[in-house]
Every structure is written in structure tokens, then in C-alpha cells.
Amino acid sequence: MKFHLRVFVEIENLGKAMNALTDSGITGFYIIEYKGMSPEDWEGFSIKEDPKSAITMIKDYATDAVQICTVLNEEQIPIVEESVNKALKDDRYTIIEIPIRKIIVNYGGQEKKSKEVDVWFLEKKVPCFYCGEDTAQRIRIDMNKAKIWCTNCGATRHYIVKGSEKPGE
Amino acid sequence: MKIEPWTLKKSSKCYNCGDATIHEVNIDQYKMTIKCRECGFTRYYNFHILETPE
Ligand SMILES: [Zn+2]
Ligand SMILES: [Zn+2]
Numbered sequence: 001m002k003f004h005l006r007v008f009v010e011i012e013n014l015g016k017a018m019n020a021l022t023d024s025g026i027t028g029f030y031i032i033e034y035k036g037m038s039p040e041d042w043e044g045f046s047i048k049e050d051p052k053s054a055i056t057m058i059k060d061y062a063t064d065a066v067q068i069c070t071v072l073n074e075e076q077i078p079i080v081e082e083s084v085n086k087a088l089k090d091d092r093y094t095i096i097e098i099p100i101r102k103i104i105v106n107y108g109g110q111e112k113k114s115k116e117v118d119v120w121f122l123e124k125k126v127p128c129f130y131c132g133e134d135t136a137q138r139i140r141i142d143m144n145k146a147k148i149w150c151t152n153c154g155a156t157r158h159y160i161v162k163g164s165e166k167p168g169e
Numbered sequence: 170m171k172i173e174p175w176t177l178k179k180s181s182k183c184y185n186c187g188d189a190t191i192h193e194v195n196i197d198q199y200k201m202t203i204k205c206r207e208c209g210f211t212r213y214y215n216f217h218i219l220e221t222p223e
Contacts, residue, residue, distance in 0.1 A: 118181065118182070120179055120181060122177050122179060122194065124175055124177060126173070126175075129171070129172045130221060130222075139177070139194075139196070141179075141194070141201075141203065145214070145217075146201055146214050148196065153222050154222040155219070155220070155221050155222055156219070156220040157172075157216065157218075157219055157220075158216075158217040158218045158219070158220065159200070159201050159214035159215060159216055159217055160214060160215060160217045161212060161213070161214050161215075162200075162213040162214060162215045163212075163213050164210065164211060164212045164213065165210070165211045165213070166185060166208075166209075166210055167208060167209035167210065
């Protein structure tokens with residue numbers, strides 16, 4: 001199943017969040033800038049209901065923030081969560097995950113040009129060769145490189161592609 | 170530092186035959202191979218570097 005994932009961060013953390021998403025294999029996203037007010041900031045306020053007061057209120061009290069949105073496979077979600085948490089553990093962020101019922105894409109008669117970038121994620125729970133902990137070892141396989149890392153200690157083995165072989169050649 | 174070999178499976182669209190097939194993923198200390206069960210197309214990777222935590 002595919003999910004729509006939204007990561008809400010303050011604007012100064014946009015770069016960190018984008019790098020974290022890229023690290024976890026996300027290849028495309030879109031960004032929405034917004035003015036955010038958290039419930040704690042908002043509590044106790046009531047505003048005059050004319051539009052001008054409301055806008056002034058937002059200008060004065062709301063924080064500049066961004067929402068980074070992407071569509072991904074369910075299996076990729078824990079990897080994204082881990083990566084975002086690692087990059088932004090001392091910052092505020094919110095992640096919302098929404099299951100998608102259907103996606104319709106129309107290319108308007110044009111051929112889809114770019115080949116979909118395919119990144120695989122696999123996992124194996126075994127004792128880590130480095131820290132010894134019996135924990136998930138994650139594997140990421142790209143077309144030209146691959147890596148295996150321990151979710152406990154972070155020890156990472158990197159591999160690079162050497163070639164490929166078609167049967168009968 | 171001995172690393173045990175692993176054998177894993179991944180179902181995905183094959184780059185060669187284009188079908189959704191099972192791929193066998195074999196990993197050991199020095200290399201990784203990924204083979205499509207249907208057409209036999211195989212990609213090879215070599216161990217490059219080890220990155221250890223600070
Ligand atoms: Zn470890
Ligand atoms: Zn194949």
C-alpha cells in the first residue's frame with residue numbers, strides 16, 4: 001500500500017529534513033510553505049473576527065514553517081521515520097501518514113520520460129558483526145550502490161556495483 | 170571479524186525482463202549479487218568500505 005507522508009518542520013530545518021528524506025530513499029517531494037501556530041501558542045487567545053485582525057494576528061504570532069510531502073511505499077515508512085528522527089531529534093517536527101486509496105496520473109499523451117528510480121529496502125535481524133546486538137540490519141540497494149547498516153550502532157558496509165550479466169551472453 | 174553470508178528475497182519489477190519477479194539477494198563480506206529468478210539477469214556489487222560509528 002502507498003502512503004502520503006507529510007513532514008511539518010520550521011523553515012530553518014527544511015534543509016536538514018530534505019537531506020534526511022533523500023537519505024532514506026525518497027526521490028521526489030513537493031513543499032508547501034505555511035504559517036503555523038501550535039496549540040500552546042494559541043491557547044488563551046481570541047481575536048476580533050474581522051479579516052484584518054486575523055491576518056495581523058497571524059503575521060505577529062505565527063511561525064514560518066514548511067510541509068514536505070511525498071508518496072511512498074509502506075515498507076519505506078520506518079526508514080524515513082528513523083532518518084528524520086536522527087536529523088531532527090532536537091527540533092520540532094510532525095509527521096502525518098495517510099493511506100492512499102488510489103493514484104491517477106495522466107501524462108497528457110506524452111510518454112513518461114524519466115525511468116522510475118527504484119530503491120530497494122530489505123531487513124534482516126541478526127547479531128551485528130560490529131556491536132554484537134541482535135537487531136535489525138537494514139539493506140538499501142540502489143542501481144549502482146548498496147549499503148547495510150546496523151540500526152543499533154550505525155556500523156555501515158558499503159558496496160558498489162561491479163557489473164551485470166544477462167543470461168546467454 | 171567474520172561476517173555470515175545472507176540470502177534474501179525481494180519481489181520487484183526486473184530491469185531486464187520487465188516482469189514482477191522474485192529476486193534472490195545474496196550478500197557476504199566481499200560481494201552482493203541480485204538475480205532475477207525468471208530470466209537470470211544478475212547484478213554484482215563489490216564490498217567498498219566499512220563505516221564505523223564514532
Ligand atoms: Zn551494531
Ligand atoms: Zn528478469
